[in-house]
Amino acid sequence: MKCTTEGIAGFGCDPWWLIGGKALVIFVFLVLTVLLSMWVERRVIGRMQLRIGPNRCGPFGLLQGLADGVKLALKEDIVPAGVDKVVFWLAPVVSAVPAFISFIIIPFGPTVSIFGHQTQLQGTDLPVAVLLVLAMSSMGIYGIVLAGWSSMSPYSLLGGLRSSAQMISYEIAMSLSFVAVFMFAGSMSTSQIVAGQQHIWYGVLLLPSFLIYIITMMGESNRIPFDLPEGEGELVGGFHTEYSSLKFAMFFLAEYINLATLSALATTLFLGGWHAPPPITTIWAGANSGWWPVLWFLIKIWAFIFFFIWLRGSLPRVRYDQLMKLGWKVLMPISLGWILLVATIRTASREGLNQTQLLIYGGITIAVVLVGSFAWDLVATSGRQVDPYAEPERATAAEPAQGGFPVPPLDLPHYHGVLPETAARKEVSSGTH
Amino acid sequence: MNTYFHDYLVVFVLVLLGAGIVAGGLGGNRLLRPHRPTREKLTTYECGVDPVGEGWAQSYVRYYVFAYLYVVFAVDAVFLFPWATVFALKGYGPTTLGEMFVFLGFLAAGLAYAAKKKVLSWV
Numbered sequence: 176m177k178c179t180t181e182g183i184a185g186f187g188c189d190p191w192w193l194i195g196g197k198a199l200v201i202f203v204f205l206v207l208t209v210l211l212s213m214w215v216e217r218r219v220i221g222r223m224q225l226r227i228g229p230n231r232c233g234p235f236g237l238l239q240g241l242a243d244g245v246k247l248a249l250k251e252d253i254v255p256a257g258v259d260k261v262v263f264w265l266a267p268v269v270s271a272v273p274a275f276i277s278f279i280i281i282p283f284g285p286t287v288s289i290f291g292h293q294t295q296l297q298g299t300d301l302p303v304a305v306l307l308v309l310a311m312s313s314m315g316i317y318g319i320v321l322a323g324w325s326s327m328s329p330y331s332l333l334g335g336l337r338s339s340a341q342m343i344s345y346e347i348a349m350s351l352s353f354v355a356v357f358m359f360a361g362s363m364s365t366s367q368i369v370a371g372q373q374h375i376w377y378g379v380l381l382l383p384s385f386l387i388y389i390i391t392m393m394g395e396s397n398r399i400p401f402d403l404p405e406g407e408g409e410l411v412g413g414f415h416t417e418y419s420s421l422k423f424a425m426f427f428l429a430e431y432i433n434l435a436t437l438s439a440l441a442t443t444l445f446l447g448g449w450h451a452p453p454p455i456t457t458i459w460a461g462a463n464s465g466w467w468p469v470l471w472f473l474i475k476i477w478a479f480i481f482f483f484i485w486l487r488g489s490l491p492r493v494r495y496d497q498l499m500k501l502g503w504k505v506l507m508p509i510s511l512g513w514i515l516l517v518a519t520i521r522t523a524s525r526e527g528l529n530q531t532q533l534l535i536y537g538g539i540t541i542a543v544v545l546v547g548s549f550a551w552d553l554v555a556t557s558g559r560q561v562d563p564y565a566e567p568e569r570a571t572a573a574e575p576a577q578g579g580f581p582v583p584p585l586d587l588p589h590y591h592g593v594l595p596e597t598a599a600r601k602e603v604s605s606g607t608h
Numbered sequence: 609m610n611t612y613f614h615d616y617l618v619v620f621v622l623v624l625l626g627a628g629i630v631a632g633g634l635g636g637n638r639l640l641r642p643h644r645p646t647r648e649k650l651t652t653y654e655c656g657v658d659p660v661g662e663g664w665a666q667s668y669v670r671y672y673v674f675a676y677l678y679v680v681f682a683v684d685a686v687f688l689f690p691w692a693t694v695f696a697l698k699g700y701g702p703t704t705l706g707e708m709f710v711f712l713g714f715l716a717a718g719l720a721y722a723a724k725k726k727v728l729s730w731v
Contacts, residue, residue, distance in 0.1 A: 194617055202626070253650065306689065357692035421634060503719075514712075519705060
């Protein structure tokens with residue numbers, strides 16, 4: 176067996192103890208991150224809501240996550256009589272196991288020496304590393320859908336179906352946001368993507384991609400503002416309504432690991448990975464060598480996790496149709512257009528066009544598109560006159576046209592603070608009822 | 609080719625570790641947890657009222673068309689990823705770019721058609 180220590184191929188050449196050690200370290204890191212981020216989340220949310228948050232278990236309540244885990248594991252496991260037992264048991268396993276795997280391709284730092292052995296601080300690297308993360312997050316969706324399906328409960332089923340629709344929609348927009356990064360890095364391997372960000376982070380260079388990724392990662396993580404699969408007000412617990420004890424804890428674990436993985440992926444693809452933030456490298460040349468990069472990496476990850484928590488503390492939940500509309504009608508067309516724009520600029524600059532030429536051609540293209548859209552607008556609207564005072568069309572309750580199922584109209588008057596006249600308020604007299 | 613799969617060694621080790629921890633946890637959980645089922649406990653949860661009929665309520669699955677669209681765009685991503693890694697290399701010029709414009713143009717037309725048919729909105 177030939178082993179090269181250069182490039183991606185170096186990872187399989189570690190001795191067996193190093194391979195096992197890396198897997199173990201990643202596992203322990205994930206479990207600790209989950210325990211800690213649960214505590215951080217509850218404390219930060221508590222602070223934002225003007226309360227204290229958990230502070231009883233251990234110093235500052237730090238052991239709260241551990242206590243919750245032990246408590247959950249020792250609870251009675253209620254399996255309702257009607258469930259499909261095998262799938263019901265399989266779903267949390269399918270959800271939790273892939274969650275561990277994604278983290279393996281996240282680079283923690285550059286090459287270091289461990290007991291005299293030179294190795295990169297990264298579980299492994301593959302030519303298709305980022306695809307592995309996407310594949311694993313898709314596997315996690317199976318767990319959620321199967322949980323909803325096997326529970327034999329309407330709430331669970333609706334939660335599972337919702338989450339599958341949401342996650343596949345946002346996964347496409349997410350993978351499209353990666354394409355621009357692949358164009359610049361010329362590779363899908365995470366270590367080479369990080370190496371490509373030595374001078375400028377892709378988050379700065381490809382800002383639209385970064386913003387799309389941030390929105391889609393909210394959708395992928397099933398958290399507020401996109402936590403519809405488990406919307407407490409409408410679906411009880413969503414897909415995990417019927418789960419208790421350790422099986423519920425598995426879903427919980429998977430969700431928090433995904434939080435860490437999405438944050439780490441954002442760091443790796445858009446925020447320079449383990450590279451030190453800009454002002455540090457100019458002052459201190461050694462910031463990107465040895466074990467220091469692990470510190471920068473952790474700072475960036477935790478900044479992202481804090482951002483997630485901050486959003487949860489400040490945003491309301493969006494409506495389901497708004498969520499899907501955003502995904503399919505806004506994020507995807509923008510992603511596709513942005514990919515083509517970046518590709519065109521890359522090709523043009525490689526073909527030897529200089530900046531002035533590029534600007535001129537770009538200006539001409541934009542002008543053509545604008546003139547075209549104005550012309551289209553004139554042609555399309557010349558035929559019909561819009562009466563601004565006309566009564567807006569209300570969705571009438573035409574049940575048969577909607578498949579025969581009772582469907583609530585989308586645009587109820589009370590959404591706009593208007594009470595319909597028919598629902599005149601009746602005063603309730605006091606007395607015995 | 610032999611060394612190519614070496615990179616996946618750690619992946620397999622972590623799969624085994626994850627599966628082992630999950631299985632061990634579930635096994636330990638089985639030994640430690642109490643088990644006192646009653647008939648009421650084992651009913652499907654319906655916010656306190658007795659469940660009516662089968663567990664699965666008949667409901668209209670909105671957005672099932674999204675599954676078809678998802679397949680189309682997932683395949684699109686499969687083409688886009690390798691294209692994105694090579695299109696800036698030597699030998700791939702504006703022709704490669706033009707081909708992708710045509711391909712994405714077809715897909716965008718499909719998406720626009722779906723939107724026009726009101727597949728993408730709440731019914």
